[in-house]
Amino acid sequence: MTVHQDSPMPLAPHSSSGSPMHPALTQSRAPYAEALAHAADRNSLFLSTPGHGGTRTGISAGQAEFFGEHTLSLDIPPLFDGIDLGVDTPKDEALQLAAEAWGARRTWFLTNGSSQGNRMAALAIGTLGSGVVAQRSAHSSFIDGIVLAGLKPGFVYPNVDEVNGIAHGVTPDALRHAIRNHPEPVTAVYLVTPSYFGAVADVEALAEAAHEAGAALIIDAAWGAHFGFHPDLPASPVTQGADIVIMSTHKLAGSLTQSALLHLGDTEFADRLEPALARAFMMTASTSENAHLMASIDLARRALMTSTEAITNSLENIRHIRAQIEATDRYHLLSGEFLGHADVVDIDPFRLPIDIAATGLDGHTVRKRLAEEFDIFPEMSTATTLVALIGIGKSPDIGRLIDALETLRLETADSATATSPAASLPPLPTAGRLAMTPREAYFADSELVTAAEAVGRVSVSSLAAYPPGIPNVLPGEEITADTVDFLQAVAASPSGHVRGAVDPGLETYRVVRN
Known part of the structure; x- marks a missing residue:
């Protein structure tokens, strides 16, 4: 585990006019959550949505019995005086505190997860131009954003551990090569760090490579919301030159599932991207955002900023856990090998990619049996690897x-029952040729064909093996025989699922009509 120098203190966030806001705010408060709790404690008569009215009467009795009446009373709708209605509201204060905590110029609370942030980012960079270079292991939600924004993507391929089915990051040189080879000017770059397995890329060097080409840099840091809050953790990409950073606070930072953040960096692109992101937020957010999710983000931020001792203790605990795994002699952590790759400069200690080949079973079978027989639920698996995470x-x-x-x-x-774990799934397939833009393919006249007939045809769908949700086929790409074999094998594996599939077994595919 690498020991880090203390990151510089983030600048105080600024309004779009450049003047500091709420200078008296303190990170020991959670203003949105506090205002929500105050509103819930009032003896209010709600003749509005939500229909349960915050009480256990009538058909809400089952809700109250299951969740607790206090949970119902906290379900305050948007545009509520004293919470988010008006100017300099508790919600505004909470957003500013989050921007300050992560070192951003501006931060948005997301209640549709990092998937919302990825779509926001794609829509916003569409104002810069249509040429974008994306890491080929991007989450499917960013591909959705490419379709929505009509972007023309080129791809930079991450380094892949073929034996263990692990995609890492990209190097600055690989990014420069991808930018040079894009057929049109590249105005934005989308990269993923940390990876699903905890590998951390060199964001500062990647930002330099993107910016020297005149392109904004988006970092999908869904797994890195805790970065920067302790000297023994990697730095936050928000402070390393990224222009847009998306983070899932629910993944390791303790907020409720589906809560996330999007940060705008204080960079040369900020003035242009800020209004574009504000419009994109309006397009992608619900008009009935969930108060519980936003309060949980506010509380998670407060905890990260005020719990240095608890994080220190947690890091010490994770060292013991990692040592306990290594001491078995049969199982070891693959993250120790990540730093040997040129695209990896650090690891996230809280993610544990465990080589479980010694069991004689493939990882998907192990994950399924752990859940069914031992009530243990790891995050994900590959053929040889089980990934556990520690909050x-x-x-x-x-x-x-x-x-x-x-x-x-x-x-x-x-x-x-003993098998060769590495042989349980075909190797990760190479992507097919991009025959048309994702948007053109998505809206093209389509037809349903068999798997055999699909080979060589152009997909209209995004097909992504879960986990981790990285698309194996994009709209506009030709479907290859290797991809069909891989997706069918994933679908047939004990815990496999393919997002976007027409049928569970991947026997049919939706393609552009000839």
Whole structure:
């Protein structure tokens, strides 16, 4: 684990006019959550949405019994006086505190997850131009954004560990090459760091490469919301020159599922991107944003900013967990090997990619059996690897996981169920040729064909093996035989799922009509 120097203190956030806002705010408060709690404590008569009215009467009794009446009373609708209606509201204060905490010029609370942030970013960069270079292991939600914005993508390919099915990051030289080879001027770049497996790319060098080409840099840091809050954690990409950064606070920072952030960096692109992002937010956000989600972001930010000792203890705990795994001699953490790759400069200690080949079973089978037989739920798996994550401040009994793996190993030893984990799935397929833009393909006249007939045809769908949700086929790309084999194998695996599939077994595909 790399030890980091303290990151410089972020600048105080500014309004679009350039003047500081709310100078008396303190990071020890959670103004939105506090205002929500104050409103919930009032004896109000709601003759408005939501229909449960914050009480347990009538058909809301089941809701109150399941969630608790206090949860209902906190379900305050938008445009509520004392919370988010007017100027310099508690919500405005919470947003400013978040911008200050992460070092951003401006921050948006997202209640549709990082997927909303990816679509926002795609729509916003459309104001700069249509040429974009995206990491080929981008999340499917950014591909959705490319379709929505009518962007013309080129791709930069991450380094891939073929044996373990792990995509890492990209190098600045690979990014420069992709920018030079794009058929039109590149005005934006979209990259992913940290990776699903915890590998961290060199954001400062990548920002320099993008900016020297005149392109804005978007970082999908969905897994890095906790970065920058302790000297032993990687720095936040917001402070490393990125222009737009998307983060899922729910992943490791403790907020509720589906809550996330989008940050605008204080860069040369900020003046142009800020109004574009504001419009994109209006297009992608619900007009009935969930108050619980926004309050949980506010509370998570406060915890990150005021819990240095707890984060220190959590890092010490994670060192013990990592050492406990390595001490087994049968299972080891692949993240120790990540720093040998040119595209990786650091790792996220809270993500544990465990080589479980010693069990004699493929990772997908192991993950399924852990859930069904041991009530243990890892984040994801590949053929050889199980990825566990530890939330900040949590101290799970990792011995329970090791014991379960040993039980599976002993059951499998010398039995007919033993397999070669690496052979359980075909290798990750190379993407097919981009025959038309994703938007053109998405809206093209289409037809349904069999898997055999789909080979060589242009897909109208985005098909992504889950997890991690990285598209294997994009709208506009030709479908290859290797891709068909891979997706069908994923669909047939114990915990496999392909987002965008017409049928569960990937027997048919929707393609552009000839």
